Amino acid sequence: MTISVFIDGAVGTTGLEIADRLSGRSEFAQIILPEDRRKDAAARREALNDADFVILCLPDDAAKEAVAMIANDRTRVIDASTAHRVDPDWIYGFAEYRKGQRAAIAAARFVSNPGCYPTGFLGLVAPLVAEGLLPADWPYTVNAVSGYSGGGKALIERFEGEGADIGFRAYGLDLNHKHVPEMQGHAGLGLAPIFSPAVVRAFRGMMVEVPLPISVMPGSDSPEEMRNALAAHYAGSPAVTVHEQLAPSELLILNTQEPSDRLDLYVLGSPDNTQVRLLAMLDNLGKGASGAAVQNLNIMAGLDETSGLRL
DSSP states (O other), X not given: OOEEEEEETTTSHHHHXXXXXXXXXXXXXXXXXXXXXXXXXXXXXXXXXXXXEEEEOSOHHHHHHXXXXXXXXXXXXXXOSSTTTTOTTSEEOOTTSSTTXXXXXXXXXXXXXXXXXXXXXXXXXHHHHHTTSSOTTSOOEEEEEEEGGGGHHHHHHHHHSTTOOOSEEEOOTTSOOTTHHHHHHHHTOSSOOEEEEXXXXXXXXXXXXXEEOGGGSTTOOOHHHHHHHHHHHTTTOSSEEEOOOSSOSOOOOOOOOOOOOOEEEEEEEOTTSSOEEEEEEEOTTIIIIIHHHHHHHHHHTTSOTTXXXXX
């Protein structure tokens, strides 16, 4: 039986990459609205209610509006916006970060796709907090850089348009970034982390770092034990790799168009084991957005979760 999928917001960067991952897969039939009906409310409502699965690639308000248009108890939804990421009535769509999450996604009707930066942060921190290797009440900092594709068409134009000369763009300077509640809530933290995001002159790619002065942190443990705990947590995961290197010479975000749905994690300790750099690398459009949505779709549909992914 073919499974019908409607991507609402299919012409945006995330929607296009989801469609690309679904192309050629016989399990799915995409419901595609013609260009002149793409923003027509009646056409959207019909598609939203006809589909077995809906993937929302919309701004927050539009995503909430789309959910309200669904008038049946059958259509299942994956929301790639931030609208429902801390909503207790939605299942958080990061299958690997917590025990039992994959089963919860498989049974869910409403799944919120994780943010790109939170995927890196939670992939590193959440399992270590859950295991008691890091304290839940520490004031964590998050230093992160992303490719400019994560900012959508407007930011892509700023980096690629005529006369563009931006090399590094720091933002979120008001310390009120919309990803912070997601990071704090799903990691189970008592304090909001200080989040310092930036955009670099690369189309895709992301590096998320959490520095830890473990010599003064209550309840923290050695770099080796942190690495071992993460390796055990993600053992057998097809998409997440915990690397063994104590100190690679460098880690690079390449200016590439090649997508990736992997999440690579590093625990880097100082020679005296008093400091640690937790570091995650991922594609902001892959495991940070479209790849995660397709992985969640596969899980919800009872299929091999890696189908269509770029691993």
